[in-house]
Amino acid sequence: MQKEERRVRIGWKEGIGDKQCRYCKEHLQFAHATSGKDVQCLDGVYNQIVNLYHCPDPQCKGAKEYVNPSPRLDYSNRYYGADVFRFVAKAVLQFKLKTVQIHCMLRDKQVKISESTVREMVKDVVILKSDAIDHKTAEIMTKQGQILLALDGQQPDNGTKSLWLFVDLLSNRIVHTQLLDKASYENIHKIIERIVDKYHVKLGGVVSDKQGNLVRCMKTYYPEVPHQYCAWHFTNNIWKHLEMLDNCVHMEIKKRIKESILYTTPQEYNITVDGQGTKEPASKVFGPVKKDLKRLTKKHTVKFETLHGIELCKELKEFCDGIEAILPDLPQGIQLTNILEREIQKFRKIVKKVQERMEQVDEALTLFKTMYALLYETTRNPTQLEQQLAEHFDVVGKLAQTYGLQTKREDLKSILPSSKHKIDVYYAEQVRLWDKYREGLFQYQHFSRDVRTNVFIEQLFSREVCYIIGQKCKRRIGFVIETQGEYLLRILHATEDELDADILESFSQERLNTLRGELQEKIAEKTSEWVNLSNISTSCQYLKRAYGIVDMTTPFTQ
Numbered sequence: 001m002q003k004e005e006r007r008v009r010i011g012w013k014e015g016i017g018d019k020q021c022r023y024c025k026e027h028l029q030f031a032h033a034t035s036g037k038d039v040q041c042l043d044g045v046y047n048q049i050v051n052l053y054h055c056p057d058p059q060c061k062g063a064k065e066y067v068n069p070s071p072r073l074d075y076s077n078r079y080y081g082a083d084v085f086r087f088v089a090k091a092v093l094q095f096k097l098k099t100v101q102i103h104c105m106l107r108d109k110q111v112k113i114s115e116s117t118v119r120e121m122v123k124d125v126v127i128l129k130s131d132a133i134d135h136k137t138a139e140i141m142t143k144q145g146q147i148l149l150a151l152d153g154q155q156p157d158n159g160t161k162s163l164w165l166f167v168d169l170l171s172n173r174i175v176h177t178q179l180l181d182k183a184s185y186e187n188i189h190k191i192i193e194r195i196v197d198k199y200h201v202k203l204g205g206v207v208s209d210k211q212g213n214l215v216r217c218m219k220t221y222y223p224e225v226p227h228q229y230c231a232w233h234f235t236n237n238i239w240k241h242l243e244m245l246d247n248c249v250h251m252e253i254k255k256r257i258k259e260s261i262l263y264t265t266p267q268e269y270n271i272t273v274d275g276q277g278t279k280e281p282a283s284k285v286f287g288p289v290k291k292d293l294k295r296l297t298k299k300h301t302v303k304f305e306t307l308h309g310i311e312l313c314k315e316l317k318e319f320c321d322g323i324e325a326i327l328p329d330l331p332q333g334i335q336l337t338n339i340l341e342r343e344i345q346k347f348r349k350i351v352k353k354v355q356e357r358m359e360q361v362d363e364a365l366t367l368f369k370t371m372y373a374l375l376y377e378t379t380r381n382p383t384q385l386e387q388q389l390a391e392h393f394d395v396v397g398k399l400a401q402t403y404g405l406q407t408k409r410e411d412l413k414s415i416l417p418s419s420k421h422k423i424d425v426y427y428a429e430q431v432r433l434w435d436k437y438r439e440g441l442f443q444y445q446h447f448s449r450d451v452r453t454n455v456f457i458e459q460l461f462s463r464e465v466c467y468i469i470g471q472k473c474k475r476r477i478g479f480v481i482e483t484q485g486e487y488l489l490r491i492l493h494a495t496e497d498e499l500d501a502d503i504l505e506s507f508s509q510e511r512l513n514t515l516r517g518e519l520q521e522k523i524a525e526k527t528s529e530w531v532n533l534s535n536i537s538t539s540c541q542y543l544k545r546a547y548g549i550v551d552m553t554t555p556f557t558q
């Protein structure tokens with residue numbers, strides 16, 4: 001293969017930097033050029049020569065400093081050009097592409113590069129960008145003087161530690177992330193102190209989902225600082241119970257529909273469809289009916305809005321009304337009409353059976369929506385809202401008694417969501433939750449911004465998990481979260497402008513080496529855990545072998 005090499009000489013580009021000695025202000029002069037270096041750019045390989053300049057005064061310190069601030073093809077001492085690196089950065093940060101895809105695109109551009117080199121570049125992009133984001137955060141925070149902190153932890157399914165995220169709600173910046181073995185209230189306190197010290201800010205308030213450790217931390221160390229309990233989590237705790245109540249309505253109806261011959265429509269089964277005795281396959285005759293029923297069973301619950309059991313029940317009633325309306329027009333006494341009549345009766349029966357439960361759930365849903373609207377209401381003042389919600393939950397408490405609850409309000413114990421609970425237990429649980437959350441639900445009134453929830457943190461965690469799955473790391477989610485989660489969260493939370501900003505802006509090889517060291521440490525720590533784990537299993541096997549538990553002929557490792 002022939003190698004087409006082009007030579008590029010980088011002189012001092014007009015308008016870049018002062019061409020002056022930084023010590024004596026003397027005009028810099030050409031000293032010598034670097035020897036040629038091959039640089040792989042997007043449009044081919046170039047041999048790059050850089051002119052270097054220095055102070056002409058041999059007595060000046062500047063005489064031994066050879067400089068040229070003009071942009072080069074490469075960055076630092078790499079073989080690949082700055083444009084290749086910028087290309088990778090754009091693909092990762094703006095288009096969220098996978099390493100394999102980026103590799104393919106570069107190969108398509110005739111850039112000779114291995115997949116593992118692309119992978120290393122992707123890592124560099126992620127750590128550099130996340131570092132740049134932190135810089136901007138520090139700039140913003142130190143000007144702010146105050147912090148309104150939202151915090152939450154993420155426990156990866158197959159990970160050992162949890163990743164804690166701290167966000168300032170005034171600037172919407174991630175101010176800190178940390179992997180914790182144990183998120184004790186003392187540990188959380190230490191982190192908050194570190195954040196406050198680092199940015200020289202006053203802690204103006206905290207929003208959390210009311211985990212025990214956080215409540216204890218705030219009550220012990222910051223009794224004066226307002227602590228808002230997340231309104232979304234409070235609402236969701238109630239919703240989870242309501243969903244379960246509705247589920248049993250849904251399950252019963254769905255089961256009956258799926259058993260119906262209108263739904264199963266056996267292929268080989270022929271039925272008479274008119275007075276002349278014409279036969280057609282049931283699957284053909286009931287095809288459209290089956291489609292309708294299938295659509296009904298696919299109804300989804302929409303969080304805080306609709307419940308699939310109630311929806312299904314209402315629509316099944318309408319379905320029965322519709323069929324019954326056309327029954328008189330069908331020929332009587334033939335199989336088609338008989339089957340429809342019989343099946344509609346079965347449907348009516350199941351609707352009747354769940355009717356009471358359904359009405360209860362429907363009533364509960366209406367009450368839920370009233371409560372939800374009040375909780376997020378913005379026109380009335382917090383004191384009024386608290387009063388109204390208190391009255392609302394008093395009504396709910398009375399309803400619980402009406403439905404048969406005996407336990408006193410102060411003796412209520414927490415319950416897990418279950419479709420087996422009766423409606424009185426559900427109402428009682430709501431009242432109990434309200435009594436627990438009330439003190440923290442209106443603390444936002446002491447904040448400089450109206451923030452009632454920290455749910456966006458949970459959403460950010462889910463986006464992070466989706467991103468990791470999208471990168472084909474499904475089986476290693478825990479590992480990726482523990483080693484790279486801190487960077488990914490920053491990138492996923494950053495603004496578009498931040499992601500678009502040049503990846504090589506204020507690039508320094510030294511800084512990159514430090515950042516790489518930090519990432520390597522995280523990975524090494526995590527992999528050393530694996531080594532220890534495999535040691536344990538090796539010694540287990542050894543012991544089994546030694547005591548003759550395992551047949552000696554089986555291979556040592558499996």
Ligand SMILES: [Zn+2]
Nearest residue numbers: 021024055060
């Ligand atoms: Zn000089």
